[in-house]
Amino acid sequence: MAGRIVRWGAALALGAVWWWSVLRLALVPDAGVLEGAVAAGGWGLSLLPVHCVPKARAVGAVGSDRWRESWQEAWSWRRGTGGGRARGVR
Template identity: 80%
Template sequence: MAGRIARRGAALVLGALWWCSVLRLALVSDAGVLEGAVAAGGWGLSLLPVHCVPKSRAAGAVGSDRWWDHWREAWRRSRGLRG
């Protein structure tokens, strides 16, 4: 329970810090590199794929040894050709 509260508190503080830096960049003329770095870093973190699973556990994943065959088969199917 304490871990969950700490995580939510950290997320709230970091989110507020990010929003402050973004608003300062947008509204204040003397915003500097620090605000830009915080804003870019927070935006970059939002691009992390947090819902990924290993390929071995992914449903319908094609192994790296079969990737080319799978791609070629999908290409032929889209063109109406048969192997």
């Protein structure tokens, strides 16, 4: 429970700082580099792939031990030789 409160508190605090910097950039004529850096950094963080899942839970992900086999199969399909297995069947 305490960890959840800390995470929410940190998210709210960082969100408030980001909004402060964006509003200061928009409304105050003497806003500077600090506000711009905070606003750009917060926007950049929103581009991170936070909705990724571990490879073990991802549907259709190829394990690290099967990369060579996967590449060989894809290359054989590209050349038109067909490969061993039918495409999409495992």
